[in-house]
Amino acid sequence: xxxxxxxxxxxxxxxxxxxxxxxxxxxxxxxxxxxxxxxxxxxxxxxxxxxxxxxxxxxxxxxxxxxxxxxxxxxxxxxxxxxxxxxxxxxxxxxxxxxxxxxxxxxxxxxxxxxxxxxxxxxxxxxxxxxxxxxxxxxxxxxxxxxxxxxxxxxxxxxxxxxxxxxxxxxxxxxxxxxxxxxxxxxxxxxxxxxxxxxxxxxxxxxxxxxxxxxxxxxxxxxxxxxxxxxxxxxxxxxxxxxxxxxxxxxxxxxxxxxxxxxxxxxxxxxxxxxxxxxxxxxxxxxxxxxxxxxxxxxxxxxxxxxxxxxxx
Numbered sequence: 551x552x553x554x555x556x557x558x559x560x561x562x563x564x565x566x567x568x569x570x571x572x573x574x575x576x577x578x579x580x581x582x583x584x585x586x587x588x589x590x591x592x593x594x595x596x597x598x599x600x601x602x603x604x605x606x607x608x609x610x611x612x613x614x615x616x617x618x619x620x621x622x623x624x625x626x627x628x629x630x631x632x633x634x635x636x637x638x639x640x641x642x643x644x645x646x647x648x649x650x651x652x653x654x655x656x657x658x659x660x661x662x663x664x665x666x667x668x669x670x671x672x673x674x675x676x677x678x679x680x681x682x683x684x685x686x687x688x689x690x691x692x693x694x695x696x697x698x699x700x701x702x703x704x705x706x707x708x709x710x711x712x713x714x715x716x717x718x719x720x721x722x723x724x725x726x727x728x729x730x731x732x733x734x735x736x737x738x739x740x741x742x743x744x745x746x747x748x749x750x751x752x753x754x755x756x757x758x759x760x761x762x763x764x765x766x767x768x769x770x771x772x773x774x775x776x777x778x779x780x781x782x783x784x785x786x787x788x789x790x791x792x793x794x795x796x797x798x799x800x801x802x803x804x805x806x807x808x809x810x811x812x813x814x815x816x817x818x819x820x821x822x823x824x825x826x827x828x829x830x831x832x833x834x835x836x837x838x839x840x841x842x843x844x845x846x847x848x849x850x851x852x853x854x855x856x857x858x859x860x861x862x863x
Contacts, residue, residue, distance in 0.1 A: 554596060555593055557626075559590075559593055560593075560626060562581065562586045562590065563589070563590060563593055563619075563620070563623060564620060564627065565579055566586060566602070566610060570609050570611065572587055572609075572610065599615055599616075600613050600616070601615070601616035601619060602616055624695075631647055644675050644835055644836050644839045645672075645836065646674075646834075646836055647675075647676045647677075647678050648675065648678065648697050648834075648836050648840055649695065649698075650665075650679055650680070650696070650699065651680045651681075651686075651687045651691070651698070651699035651700070652680070652681055652682070652701070653681075653682070653683070653684060653687065653700065653701040654681045654682060654683055654751070654778075655749065655754065655778050656700075656796040656823070657679070657681040659796060659798070659799070661679055661681075663847075664700075664847060665677040665679060667843065667847065668839075668840055668843045672839060680696065682699075683751045683753075683754075683776075684701060684702070684704055684705070684752050685752040687826065688707060691710055691826065691827065691828055692709070692710075697837055698825055698840065698841070699826045699827070700824070700825060700826075701823070702754070702795075703821060703824060704753040704757055705753050705756075708829070710826055710827065711826070711827055711829040712822075712826050713825045713826075713841070714823075714824040715823050715824045716822065716823050717820045717821075717822050718820055718821050718822070720761070720814045721794055721811040721813060721814060722741070722791055722792075722813075723781075723792045723794050723809055723810070723811055723812075724785060724809070724810050725786050725787070725807065725808070725809065725810070726810055727788075728788075728810070730791065734812070734813075735813045735814070735815050736813075736814055737814075738761050738762065738814065739765060741762075741791060745770055745772040745789065745790030746769045746790050746791055747784045747785050747791065748774045748775075748792070749778060749781050749794070750774040750775060750776055751776055757821065761814070773789050778796075783803045783804050785803070786805065786809050787803075787805075793814065794811070795821045797811055825841055825844060
């Protein structure tokens with residue numbers, strides 16, 4: 551007797567498995583909790599398998615069988631997406647879902663605008679966005695959880711291929727009353743001994759620290775954070791300077807204080823934003839359309855680029 555289930559039910563199961571909660575899965579998918587509960591119950595009945603241990607205090611925990619079922623279900627859902635891509639290739643249409651990662655430090659500035667314009671131009675295609683750090687981007691590309699990613703050219707492994715879009719020079723970030731705020735540009739040596747707020751993300755932090763290694767001294771790192779917004783607030787409130795390559799849309803910290811972004815000239819290499827994907831993988835028609843779209847926005851849509859300070863490079 552054939553099994554009766556839908557891809558949508560499998561999506562609900564994966565969401566619950568990943569979040570450990572029907573309520574969290576409901577919020578993520580914008581689907582009612584009773585609908586998700588009923589779908590999980592139907593899957594368990596259909597397959598004769600207990601997928602979750604239900605504990606009032608801890609929520610839902612995957613059983614051993616449920617963990618194996620989840621791994622296989624993710625493969626099935628990915629295969630289903632590939633079928634949609636194949637149909638697009640056969641018909642010549644751009645359609646289906648493209649899973650796009652973006653480095654968390656600039657995702658809020660870059661990705662929503664690119665996504666909106668792409669989906670407006672290609673109504674049968676959808677971007678599924680993921681905000682990640684560099685290590686997570688590498689891992690998810692390798693596992694096939696991402697199709698492509700927007701990120702910096704930092705420590706790119708050989709099995710992944712980076713295509714540059716734009717070059718971004720570094721800036722020193724200081725509060726408006728910092729002693730260095732009066733300068734039009736700042737050398738690395740001028741930062742010797744100054745308290746530093748380090749944006750401490752995998753691969754990114756090594757890049758920022760490399761400026762000081764090349765100059766022969768260690769920076770005075772007094773604060774570390776993994777959040778760009780917190781970094782700007784710490785700097786604005788006098789906890790030290792920081793270094794960034796992406797400029798925000800205004801010169802204010804999240805708590806409303808004024809920041810100065812001062813060029814850091816010299817030997818400090820700029821970072822490049824580009825597209826990262828698995829090397830030698832044949833792109834789908836939808837992926838090719840997205841790559842072309844990104845290049846067109848950066849190269850030709852001057853109005854859009856000017857609204858993203860730093861992307862004019």
